[in-house]
Amino acid sequence: MQVDDTDRRLLRQLQADPAQPVAELARRANMTEATASRRLDRLRTRGILKGVEAVIDWRALGWEVEVSLRVTLDKTNPRAFDEFLAAARNVPEVIQIQTFLGRVDVRLNIVARDMRHYQEIYREKILTLPHIADLEALMHVSEIKRGETLPL
Numbered sequence: 573m574q575v576d577d578t579d580r581r582l583l584r585q586l587q588a589d590p591a592q593p594v595a596e597l598a599r600r601a602n603m604t605e606a607t608a609s610r611r612l613d614r615l616r617t618r619g620i621l622k623g624v625e626a627v628i629d630w631r632a633l634g635w636e637v638e639v640s641l642r643v644t645l646d647k648t649n650p651r652a653f654d655e656f657l658a659a660a661r662n663v664p665e666v667i668q669i670q671t672f673l674g675r676v677d678v679r680l681n682i683v684a685r686d687m688r689h690y691q692e693i694y695r696e697k698i699l700t701l702p703h704i705a706d707l708e709a710l711m712h713v714s715e716i717k718r719g720e721t722l723p724l
Contacts, residue, residue: 575620578603580724582611583621587721590624627720630667630683637684638712642676645703652703653677663697676708 575583578601585592585600592600598608615621645652653671660666660680668681682698684690698707 575615578607579611579615579620582608583615583722584724586612586621586624587724635683635685637687637690639682639684639690640710640712641680641682641698642708642710643678643680643701643704644675644706645677646705647677649703655702656704659701663693663701665693665697681712 581601582597582603585597588600589597594608594612595605598605601608603611612621616623643656645656649655656678657669657671660669660678663680663682665682665684666680667683668679670679671677672679680698682690682693684693694709
């Protein structure tokens with residue numbers, strides 16, 4: 573799916589401030605509002621622009637602990653991936669699920685209010701997930717770089 577320089581300009585401005593009105597976005601991208609609207613619609617239709625989301629700082633809301641769990645599944649069961657992923661999606665504190673090729677099959681990012689809350693989540697929700705063969709917890713200490721924008 574090809575995008576041209578005008579689309580890239582528009583996407584750069586959208587990444588810089590997703591909440592800006594289309595009129596301001598168009599002005600910053602050096603195009604008319606009608607052109608910006610048409611191009612945004614086309615980018616959505618083509619699946620390039622999937623949406624605009626609110627990014628909430630969960631730490632500001634009192635969720636102080638983030639843990640990344642690396643999960644290796646028991647692959648002797650052909651439904652292990654599907655059943656594990658379906659169950660993991662139902663844990664509200666799991667904020668991200670990624671799958672991998674290699675020794676580690678899945679990574680779950682979990683948030684909790686504090687360590688006591690994390691222990692509850694771990695014992696009552698994570699250890700009950702199906703088909704876990706091995707589990708490794710990595711405590712999140714700090715975020716150095718978050719690459720949420722593309723170099724367009």
